[in-house]
Amino acid sequence: MRAYIIKRLIQIVPTLLGITLITFVIIQLAPGNPAVFKVKMATQGQVASDAVSKQIIEQTKKLYGLDKPLPVQYLLWLKRVVTFDFGNSYKDHRPVMDKILERLPITIQLNVISIFLVYLISIPCGIYSATHVGTWLDKFLTLFFFILYSMPNFWVAVVLIMLFGGGDFWDIFPVYGISSIGAHSLPFIPWLLDRLWHLVLPVICLTYGGLAYLSRLTRAEMLEVIREDYIRTARAKGLSERVVIYKHAFRNSILPIITLLAFLLPGMFGGSVIIESIFSIPGMGQLGFEAVLARDYPVIMAITTISALLTLIGLLISDILYAVLDPRIKLE
């Protein structure tokens, strides 16, 4: 086991190098470098004389090391990244890590609530469907989750805003930001309620897709397991249905649900670009989106690299959990 974990950890290194290299090359090859972009920002659309703008470009390039050849730039960047120093943002010159740490709590908040709801609702639904195959409620849930699964989340977000965010229909939920103006001066309980109030619509948008997916997965896995011989044996020896379903069947169908963990971890970090930008939530997704718009390379590379690292760790954790929970699996 330990040997396996060490081997996997060592394997992470070349993969991560590949990821940083690919991201770096793509971003550098793309037209529109930040120095030119900066001139545009500085002159605010006014026509600056060629000499002046050239000077600004040269200065900016030197400031960020953009005048050095690409391999050198990459190595310099890599050297700093090893210590989690992703440099300064081109936009406001603040350290990238500071900006990320500032945004991270909000994204984690949203995702923890959403993941909790996904598991809380989908597992009972999936088990119910699998143990009541063919009933009208099973048919309804199956169809409902199928429809839910195919709905684009940006559409759901816009429709929810249209229905509940004022306008022609109801005005129930706020649709902007994560708290009301001046909420920081409220005592804890009203502050918390205000925060939750703001999170209702975005959390729905972040949750329903995973909910539908996991319900369908749980149902399918349970159905597979229930057909096994040992379930018949368990029933034959007179165990109660509850013990058969929860102790024998569910425990064995839970494995693929665990694999999902690998994909939840990076989501917790990266957030959702679309949902965060629709609801103006100052989380990681919005940070990434703003970085893309401003060609803020250090921020883009930091988000990509850390997300990829977390995915790799998530994959490793889910593999290990698999082996721990299922004694049939032997890790080499």
Add this chain to the structure above:
Amino acid sequence: MGIEDRKNLTYWGMVWRQLKRNRLAMVGLFVTVLLLLVAIFAPLLANNRPLVLYYENHLYFPALFDYKKLHNVDFKELKEELKPGEYAIFPPVPYSATEYDLTATLEAPSKKHWLGTDDRGRDVLARMIYGARISLSVGFVAVSIAAVIGVALGAISGYFGGIVDHVINRLIEIILTIPTFFLIIAIIAFLPPSIYNIMAVIGLTGWTGIARLVRAEILKLKKMEFVLAAKALGASHARIISRHLLPNAMAPVLVSVVFGIAGAILTESSLSFLGFGVPPPTPSWGDILSQSRDYIEFAWWLTIFPGLAIFISITAYNLVGEGLRDAMDPKLFR
């Protein structure tokens, strides 16, 4: 059905027979075909030029051809001036996707504009009909790119094994772990706006699933005796892969291609929604939806209809994909 009947069926015949029994999948298939027809015949469904025009003793088909004589003619004005005996037949939606009318902005659905108009008075239905072209062509081309790369790399990796397999596996792992949608936005934002860039980027990031499927199939197949026989006959590697192995590994690829089209349509509309889609004034579903955000308080038709179009096409492809997957399950062949 007797055993004799079953013997005559090919593999794909059996799959088709299974698929026909699945009502939801057939609905999905019907919708995908319908959408495809809408996309192909868009100029005949929504156009400000008549399909047939009988004018000054001549028969014209302005929706199909350009006539020198009718250059820069406003056909709607022309229709008013037609003499008795002359006629003009317009398509069901007598508007083009880019034709604007500033006197009719943000109108709710009516007899004149079935699905309303947008902020420049453009007919929403006409834009959606042409939007189907964008969504479907991005879906098909992107997935074709992904399939070609996935099949090629998967086959090479499974067949040759060793260091080649190792390198390709690392590459797959790298692409899998990169936050794909974020990367796509970053690349698209840096490139000049064009539908071809969108197709290429979605295709280049979406081949890993297919590659893994093909690799697994090839690993299974290459130990079979027919491969040994082909080798004994002196067939080259390329011939063994392309003639003997790949045709037997295609079934799971088809399923994942169908799901891939749904995914590519979703990605394209998300990109358009964020403003990184096809450059204006080309209509696309995501783009209409993104405009709707400015008028969200009242213009519900701008929100509901394009969203439904995206949702219905994704659902249809997902239904077909699931139906195919079930139909190919050998446990279900009866």
